[in-house]
Each structure stands twice: as C-alpha cells, then as structure tokens.
Amino acid sequence: MSPRARPWAWLLLIVPLVVWQVVMWAQYTIDDAGITFAYIDTWLHGGGLAFRPGEPPVEAYSNALWLFVLTPFAGLGFDLVVVSKILGVLSGLVAAWGLFGVARSVPEARPWTAVLAPLALWGAPLYGFWVVSGLENGLFSMLLVLMTWRALIDARWPGARWTSQLPSAALQCALVMTRPDGILYVGAVQLWLLALAARAPAVIAGAPSAPARRMKLRRWTQRAALAAGLYLIYFAARYAYFGQILPNSFAAKGPGQNGGVRLFDFGAQGWAYVFDGFHAYAVAAPLVIAIALALAWRPARRVAILALILLFAGLLFPIVAGGDWMFEWRMLSFSWPLVALLLALGAGAAVGLGGRLVARLPRLPERVRTLAPPILGGLVTLVTVLHFRGPWIARADERAEKVNITITDLAHRSDFYAYVSELAGVHTPRVADEDAGGMTWKRQVGYLDLGKLGDLSLARHYPETYGHLRDYVFHEDRPDLIHLHGAWYDYKLQDMVEWRELYAPVLAAHTKRFDHVFADNVIAVAPFVVVGPGAVVPEAKGWDGPDPVAGGRQVALSGAELAVVVADLHHQPGQGQAPLTWELVGRTANHGRLPDQLRLLPCDQLGAVPADAPEDDEAPEEGAPAEGAPARDERPADPPGPEVDTPAPAAAPAPASAPAP
Template sequence: MIGGTALIGAHAWAYGSWMVDDSAITFSYARSISEGLGPVVQPGAEPVEGFSNPTWTMLLAIGRLLGLFDRGTLFGIPDYVLFPKLLGLLFCAGILTACYLAVRKTTRRPWLVTLGIGAVLAAIPSFVIWCFSGLENSLFAFAVTCLAALLFRAVMDGRLHSARVALLAGVLAAVAALTRPDGAIYAATYALVVLCQLRRSTLKSSVGYAALSLVGFAVPYGSYLTWRFFEFDRLVPNTAVAKGQHFPGVSTLARTGDLVGYAGALAVLVLVLIVGIALARASALRAGLITLMVPLGLGVVAYAVLERDWMGQYRFATPVWVLATLIGALATAEVVRRTRGRVRVLVPLALVVAMIPSLAVFAGTVRDFRAKPTIPMCYIADRFGRVFNQYADILGLDQASLLEPDLGGSSMTSRLNIVDMAGLVDAKIADFYHDHDMAGLRDYVFNDVKPTFIHSRGPWGPGNGIARDSRLATDYTPIFRYVDDGSPVGDGDWVRKDAVASLEKLQAARSYADATVRDMEHRLDTWPRRHCGDTLRPGQTNINQSS
C-alpha cells in the first residue's frame, strides 16, 4: 500500500500546484459554510447549490475550521494547495487499502498484487490528474472501491446475506451519491450482486436484504434531497441544471469505447482474455470477480450517460480505472496460480507487453498536460479576481459587479459581486441555459442585472451572444480587447459607461490592462503549475508571478 501510494504521489508531483478552477468553487462554498454564511459562493450572494459534491465540501469546511485549509501556509506551501492534495493522497491510500483487503482473500502475497495495482493506477494520467485536481474524485473512487471490496469479501466469505453487509453497502452508496451526483447509480449495487448470487432457497431473504440496503442508502441520501428541496427549491444540484444534463439515449452507451481507446485496445483485449480464463473454471474467485463486475459495469454506464465533460482526461471515469485494475490484478494472480511452467511466466508477461503502447501514450499525455493543464485555478484567481479588483480601485468603485464565465479562483479573491455567466452558482441563468433561451439570458443581463464589468471570451461569446449583442457597445466601453479588429463588440473586458467618472481613470485602467493582462496571457503557457500566493482573499490586487 505504501509503495503504491508513493508511486501515485510521485506522478501527482509532476503537476505541481496546479488545481482546476472548478475546484475553487467548492473552496468558496467551504469558506462560506465554515464562516456561518450558509451555502453561498460569496458573502451576500443568494443561496444556490453551485457545488455537486457535499461530502467533499464538508471535508474542506472542516479542514478550514481546524485551521488546515484556506488559512495560510503549511510547511511553507499554501494550504489551499496542500490540504486538498493531501486529502487526495490519503484517499488514494484508502483505495489501495480496500484493494489489499479484497486481494488478501485470494492470494498469499496480497502486498505484491496491491503494489501492482498501485503501479498501474499511478501510470494512468486520468486517475492521477483528477485525484489531485482539488475536486472530489479521490473520495468518490474511495467510496466506490470500499463498496466493491465489501461485497467481494462478503461473497468470498459467504456473508452476502447479512444485515450488516446490506446496510453498509447502502451507506457507502449514499456516500458515493453525496460525493458526485452520478454516484446514485451505485444504490443498485447490492441488489444486483444478490441477483447474481440468487438461489431459490434464498429468494425471500434476498429480497429483504436488498430492501434493507436501499434503506441504508435512502435515509442519508433522502435526507439530503429533502434539505436540498426546501433550501434551494430543486431536486438536483444547480450545476446539473446549468449543464443541461438530459435523460440519455441508447446511443450514449457508445461512449464506453472512449475508455477502451484511452486505456489502449491491445491492453484491454489481453486483460479481457485473462479475466475470461479466470472465469472459465469454476472456483471461489469466479463469484467474486462477477461481484466486482457489477460496480464496474455501473461505473461505465454512469460515465456513458453523463454529458461530455469539457475538462477532458475522462474526469468521470475515476472509479472505472480502479475497479478494472482490481479485477485485472485478481484475475492475473488467479491464472498465474493455476498454471505451471512457462505459461506461468507468459501470462503476466503478455499483459506487460500489451501495456507498452498504452504507457507510451500515457507518457505523452503527462507531458502535454504538464505543459497545458485544464484551466488553472490561479489563472482565474488573478485574471478575473485580482485584475478586476484593480480595475475597480483605479476607477474608484466601492461597489461593483462582474459578469464572467469562470469564477472558481475569482470567487476566492474578488471583492466584486460575481454574476456567473455559466450559471453554475446562479439559478436564474442556469434556467436560461436549461431552456436554451439565450435571448432571454441576454435580456436578463443587459436589462435587469446590468453588471458593472463584463468579461467574455472563447466559446462563451458565440455561445450566449453577449459579446455580440449591440447593447454591449451601447452601454459599455472596453478596457481590454483580445483582438482589436475595429468592431464595436467582442471578447475582452468591458465596463459600464456610467461607472466611469473620467476619461483619465478609464485610460489608467486601460494602461494597467495593457501592461498586466497581456503579460499574464503571455505567461499562461509558461507557468501553469504555479500557486498564486500564500493566501486567497477578497480585494487582493497583487499577482504572484513565481512558478
């Protein structure tokens, strides 16, 4: 376990202080909750469930109350970087511990098999990147792995029909569901495993224990849903509304091919053959492997039905990598145990050789992601937090608002009232996206919200039309333009004309933008793994340029 965890941590070290910007949305909610402000992204904001990971949010809030998170530095490292990454490492160790407890039921050298599992997981960029991104992936994978290991051990010991196992399986499924919305699919795990082991003599008890497992799931999860409904008047997180998650069709299952392509077709083929050999012969392990295939199958289905994730690197597949690796390790160990002579060496050797193309691709992925990771939190904290704070200071604005599409890092550093262009923390804007009403969204922004500042760039301009709306040129004047092509509207930083007290102040803001923003954009690809200062606090204007 220690060796495997060390390998995973060594891979994570390659990404430095990088954390994806969306993680800082959870950081902001954890800050507000720990300060007694409730579930708001900023002080004074409307309560909106702009997070979809309640358990992870609460862990961060507890860490802040204990002085371990969002307070300063730990061992000279900003705690907003170190604490989430240490949690990620802790849960990766927990994942390998759960794997060890499962493997111990079938092999005489469980430490060696567990080390192999850790080595494989450490080699998969998708797993490591998202477990150390500041998001909830490590906790989610830990909950699912614990559920799988619990049921595997119960089947191997003949304890599946047990009130303790049924209840604990339901509770672990609830933890998964409260860590990620798609985790609710694992509520069916125990019942499906019981179905796979169903016998006429146990039919009645099987139904009873399956119902008990659902109770173990429904009590904590249902309690949270009840609170969500009365607190936010929604049955799903606001993020799901904004992202437009719809009921999936059959064609979405074809997305499972993405995972095969990422892992490597040759490696997957050899792994499937080894698992098939292990299943072909009647043994105690066969029932255990079938048991593990249930949560693996549910994880693959969950990945397939979710809307494609713009962050890349198969963010929703974290539990899939763990369970597939665990099944492969158990099957390989079983085939090796049952064979003799050269075959005993050829089986693991074939698997290693089949993985070489995958490892080569993974190495390239690591190199590319190190150079250009998914939107860094610190870029947003500086670009839309500290820069717009400085705009407001230069223009002499005590109270101001900012409409922007990326708000994780900026919600930690901005003193402005942030209006979320993406709708993740804004229920009204989320509804416009859900209803595909971009004209209504633009009317709401320009006629009702009237933000002091507007930032638009990239796909958001053509996506919602705000940067192409004639009212932008009528009511706003540019501070910074990405491309000054002479058009009256476009991507960049804009301020309301009635918020500008003098042409001198506007010119000062533009001069600051020309010097600071252009340099920041130029440096984006040269310091993507930096941290952004010892602390993140509203009102800051100093930009940390250390790598």
C-alpha cells in the first residue's frame, strides 16, 4: 500500500511525533487531573461526588464526561493515571484522523497538504503536553473535530429524516458535557448552519431532490432541539444534585475574580494570554497568511469560514476568563485543532492557486503542468515545517525544564504535612492549601481548598470582602496547617492578626526536607493549648519541633512565666507515636504549685481543660484573663522570621518528679 494508492497512509507521518510527545510527557500527570481522580474515588466508595467522603457535594471539576468515561476503569481496578493517558492519546489520534478527513473533504485538496493538519496538531508541544496530562484535552479535541466534520456533512445534505440529526446532536451535547465552554463552539456551529439554511434557495430548478430552504430549516430546528434536549436531561440531573447552574470552578475562576469582562480591551490579561501563546509558537503570521489564502481559494472557503468562526468562538473563553496560570497555554490547546486545520487549508490553497497560475502560463510542457502541484505542495510543506521546527522544539525543551505542578509534586508536599503533623501530635490534620488534586486523591487529610474550586463559600464571596475570608478561614474552618504561595498571598491571610495570634511558622529546617515545599511558602501550624491550673494565654515564639529549646513556646500561666518545649520529638515519622508532653524547664511560682508536666491539646480545644487536669482552687473566674497574662485584645509578639532562632531561656533545674527529656 502506498500513499498514492491509499491517501490515509499519509497519517503514518504523525507516528514519530506522537511517540516523541508521549515519551516526553508521559511521566507528568498534572495536579488538576487529581481532582477528577479524587471525585471518582470518593464516588466509587459511596461518598458521592465530593473531594473526600463525608464532605458536601461541590462540583469542583468541569469535565463531567471525562469523569464518567474514567469511572468504569477505576471500578475495575485500573490505574487512573495510566488509563487517562492512554485514552487521551487515543482521542488525540482520532482527532488527527478527523482533521485529515476534514482537510481532504475540500475539493481539489491534495493529501500531502491535508496531512499538515495532523502534523501541526501533534507537532505542537502544547497539544501533546495536555493530551498526556491526564486531563480532558484529548477527548475535547476529538469531539470538536468530529463535530466540525459532521457540520460540513449537514451543510451539504441535512438528511431525509429527523433521526439523521442524532449524530450531530450527540456530538454537540458531548462537547458541552466535556467542558462547559464547549457551548461556545456549539453555538458557533448552530449559527453557521442556520445562516446556510436561511440562504438556501426556496426551490432548485431541475433538481427536485435537492434540499430546499424549508427542509434545511426544519432539519436545523430538529438538530438544535435534539442537542438541547439531550443536554437538558444531563443538566436537570446535575442541577438536582449540586444545585448550581455552572460548576463551582467557573465561579472560582470567572471574570469577576479577574477584574470583570474586558472583551474589547486588547491590553487586558486575556488578550495578552492569547497573543503570548501565538507569539511563543510563531504561529500568528503564518495563520493570518493561511486564512487569507484559504478564503481566496473558492474550494476551501466554506471550510475555512467554519474553522475561523469556531476559532474565534473558542478564543472568547480565555479572553473573557483572563487566561490561565498554568504553563503551556492550556486554554489555547482546546482550539489548537482549528489552528492546525487553517494552516493545512492555507497550504492547500497555496498549492491550488499556484497550480492554476502555472496552468495559465503558455507553452509549458504537459509534464511540467502535471508535476507543478506536487512540487508546490512539497515546497509549502517544507517551508512550513522549517518555520515551526525551531520554535516548537524550543518550547518543548523549555517546558521539560519546568512543568506545572504534578500529582507527584503534591505527594511530596503531602508527605511534608504528614511529617509536621506527626511532630505536632495532630493525627488527622486539616490542611488549607491551593492545589486540590494531589492533596485530596488518596491522601488522608481534611482539606480546605484555598483555590476555591471545591469550596462554595470562598468561590462566591472572594474577593468581595476580606472580612468573610477572615471569619471563614480562621474562625469557622480553623485548619491545622496553612500553606500559601504565589498568587494566594493576595488573600492577605498572612497580614491578618489571627495569623500571628493563632499560628506559628514552621522553620526552614523542616520545609527543606521535602521537595515541592517552596522556599517562599508560609506554612504554619496551629498552636496547642497548655493545660495547667488556670487560664492559658499562649504566645507564639516560633515552632521547630526537634529543637528542644528554640522551638519552645513562651506561655503565661496564672502568674507564672514558663518556657516549655515538646518532649520526645526526635523519632522519625512512621516509627510510632510517642506520648507528647510539654516539659517544665523554668518557672517562677508565685501562684501556688504548678504541675511538673503540662498536657498538649489540639487547637480546636482552645481554652478547654480536660477532666483529668489538676484542679486549681484559686483559678480566675471563667472569661477573665489570668493574672499576669495579657488581655484578650492584646496582640502577641510577632513570630521571628524563618531563619531566626529564638534564644534559649536559662533552664532552671527541673523538679524531681519531672521526666528526663
């Protein structure tokens, strides 16, 4: 079989590109894929559609169809990381096949120019990176290409019965279920088909079987109604379960979170995102030239107009949403099949227009006229490949140096949380973090999603009021550990008084033990209550578990100044939990006898005294501050910086009954 005899054999040219992309990116599974995996795991274990069992249902994912596709494989025991990559690559291959078919459907199209569409698709690192990431990009691109191909078929012949509209309706519904912004592409296709139907002649003389305007409009109505009906069935079930019109991720990342809609402000963040992506891939000028050539060449004009309309519709989402923080232009990858198709149409138009020009030249041998199209096609293909080769390889090399946050990265951070929690004696820590996927999938931690995807309250109130943020994080949820980095410093949690009153920094000696705990993080552990013979007012002086003195806390306890430290913290995590006590290393007893050992309680028991605590006949009344303790509205001293050690207090001889440290 030869490419000349079997045009589809040209698709074999993309095999090296597919292998290159898979080998380069297979080791990375992006953190956001873990959100989908966590929901699937919770769902299969009877916890419903939520991050963790027992949590209320919140639609933190935006790829419902992808979740439904992966769930049966997880139920059968397959590894979701592997399955998601295999299905992503297979979907991407179907998308490449569909692009070649669309480009080949143009009259007078040549296979050696049509193959540029799948080559431009799989040759771009932004496409391969996201298809292999574990996310829904491959499925979305496949459905988008198939919907485009089917729309071209419907435009030529809408079918004789209403049932012939089911394939188009199913593809359109599936696209919106894969990502809600798929409605932009579906709306663009429907408007394009409606315009064609409205422009059709009422009757066609001499062709009684040709579809007239009324029939085309009827078929369009049936197609739109079927697509809407299929989606409304899903929407009704989804709304009944979550009570939301859009996924919570759209509230968390909507235009209101980025300064509002700025559609016509070409200097806005969304436009900059699109321009930067096109510039990085050196595609802006070739794309403009390709569009102009395709529109000038009559055989390709209809396909080019549809692809151009779809591209503009798809770019509306990153423009309005303000782009995305992730590397490698994830939001552009959804529209990249349309960019690849337009480049191939432009190449085909260049060959077609050039061939016609050559044919008009007088006195040319017939052999030259015959060889002109393939020679022109080869030159156009060669120029295109040489133009993109350098920038696209550079993009791949740059991305290989630094990828987005992956599930593996978050596993390291989770290990850090487990380490700190064990040192602090917190057996079931609640963590406030911004990276949801890797923190919730297969991790036994409570989770407050500062990224807002899985939290209705944060998604709907921020950034309207910082007062709600303060009350919600510090007083209502009260996590044991808080992690801030990057854009989440904008929450200003670190500037609020509760940050210093209720939390203490974990020093760098611990954060540097683990990968992906950034140097600029602020990670805090909630203070613990020292239970003694009266009211307790802890003052944070820094927390560094294994250091027996510098890591202690200074506490005021019923008129006594104590320097206390956590004992027996030198064991490594995983070697068992030793009893955690605070040893008395110094005191000034002017208020009766103090206990030799002070107990450590979790932060949610602030102010509580256990039943077995020593009694104190002279304890102050309930609600009154302890004698010698700071008033309630006084602000404790700020904790030292991460690299500053607290000077060790002079240790008084411990009482005879005190255990050895």
